[in-house]
Amino acid sequence: MRQPGAYSNLLSGGKTGPHSLPLARIKKIMKKSGEDVKMISGEAPIVFSKACELFIEELTRRAWAMTLQRKTRTMHKEDVAAAVMETDIFDFLVGLVSHTPNPSATPES
Amino acid sequence: MVDSIGPNHSNKQRGFRSNYAVSGGGGGDEEEGAVREQERLLPIANVGRIMKQILPPNAKISKEAKETMQECVSEFISFVTGEASDKCHREKRKTVNGDDICWALGSLGFDDYGDSLKRYLIRYREAEGERLANQNKAAAAEAAAPEPLHFSFDLMDKRRI
Numbered sequence: 001m002r003q004p005g006a007y008s009n010l011l012s013g014g015k016t017g018p019h020s021l022p023l024a025r026i027k028k029i030m031k032k033s034g035e036d037v038k039m040i041s042g043e044a045p046i047v048f049s050k051a052c053e054l055f056i057e058e059l060t061r062r063a064w065a066m067t068l069q070r071k072t073r074t075m076h077k078e079d080v081a082a083a084v085m086e087t088d089i090f091d092f093l094v095g096l097v098s099h100t101p102n103p104s105a106t107p108e109s
Numbered sequence: 110m111v112d113s114i115g116p117n118h119s120n121k122q123r124g125f126r127s128n129y130a131v132s133g134g135g136g137g138d139e140e141e142g143a144v145r146e147q148e149r150l151l152p153i154a155n156v157g158r159i160m161k162q163i164l165p166p167n168a169k170i171s172k173e174a175k176e177t178m179q180e181c182v183s184e185f186i187s188f189v190t191g192e193a194s195d196k197c198h199r200e201k202r203k204t205v206n207g208d209d210i211c212w213a214l215g216s217l218g219f220d221d222y223g224d225s226l227k228r229y230l231i232r233y234r235e236a237e238g239e240r241l242a243n244q245n246k247a248a249a250a251e252a253a254a255p256e257p258l259h260f261s262f263d264l265m266d267k268r269r270i
Contacts, residue, residue, distance in 0.1 A: 020155055020158070020159060021151055021155050022151070022152065022155070025148070025151055025152070026151070026186060028148055028149070029149055029150075029151075029183050029186045029187065029190075030186060030187075030190045030205070032149060032187070033186065033187035033188075033190040033191050033194070034187075034190070034191050034194055036194055036198055037190055037191075037194045037205065038203060039203050039204040039205065040204065040205050041204050041205065041206040041207065043206060043207040043230065043233060043234070043237075044193075044205055044206055044207055044209070044210055046207070046233060047207040047210045047211065047226050047229070047230055048186060048189075048210060050225075050226055050229055051185075051189070051210065051214060051219075051222050051226055052151070052182050052185065052186065053159055054219075054221075054222045054225065054226075055181075055182060055185050055219075055222070056156060056159045056160060056178060056182060057159065057160075057163050059178065059181060060159075060160045060163055060164065060178070061163060063174070064164055064168065067168075073167055073168055073169055074168075074169040074170070074171055075160075075164075075168065075169065075170045075171060075174045076171045076173065076174050077171065077173040077174045077176070077177040079174065080174055080177045080178060080181070081177070084181070088218065089217065089218035089219060090181075092184065092185075092188045092217075093181050093184055093185075096180055096181065096184050097177065097181070
């Protein structure tokens with residue numbers, strides 16, 4: 001079961017400071033995005049930390065609309081995939097959501 | 110603040126990532142693969158918390174939905190960084206900065222994000238300037254200095270325009 005208390009201590013405790021996403025990890029992901037990404041200013045991961053929040057919020061909102069269409073209250077990955085399919089700016093995710101295997105141990109058909 | 114080059118294990122494949130340890134390639138060690146998986150995703154706890162915050166209290170989110178979101182966010186970061194990096198390359202600059210990220214967001218269709226974040230970036234730079242000025246004053250005075258500014262921006266109001 002979810003224990004938000006434990007997690008929010010971690011988050012506000014100082015590892016991530018006032019940002020809700022770990023800056024070092026963001027920087028790592030940025031560096032892996034291409035050969036020519038060599039130098040990243042200190043503020044770039046901070047901007048991304050907020051941008052990612054906005055992104056997660058938007059995709060979550062749209063996915064939830066799909067969940068409601070199924071008349072249920074549990075969001076599944078199919079809802080996230082459906083939200084991607086119907087939103088132009090999420091086109092770059094189409095390949096990802098079509099190919100991500102189901103982590104519940106059943107092999108993808 | 111600028112970071113120097115570290116070892117770059119860039120993965121040019123975009124959009125076809127497995128949720129499991131290393132797939133394809135030269136038979137990588139599963140444990141190693143699992144560690145690498147962790148490094149290319151944002152923590153599921155953080156991602157899940159952001160998702161939960163904007164949903165109604167009785168909403169439930171399956172683990173696989175959170176995992177899918179993790180993958181999407183990493184892809185988002187790569188996608189936007191690539192665009193920002195291309196711009197720097199065209200302009201013969203070596204460092205990707207916050208303005209480049211804001212520009213890339215706008216260029217890729219995330220106009221709303223770009224606008225909010227430009228304001229955020231201005232406030233961040235102002236706060237940083239003040240913080241550094243305070244630190245310098247403290248160092249110069251060698252007296253008990255005021256606490257450095259803890260900037261904590263809440264975009265809650267701005268986000269929903």
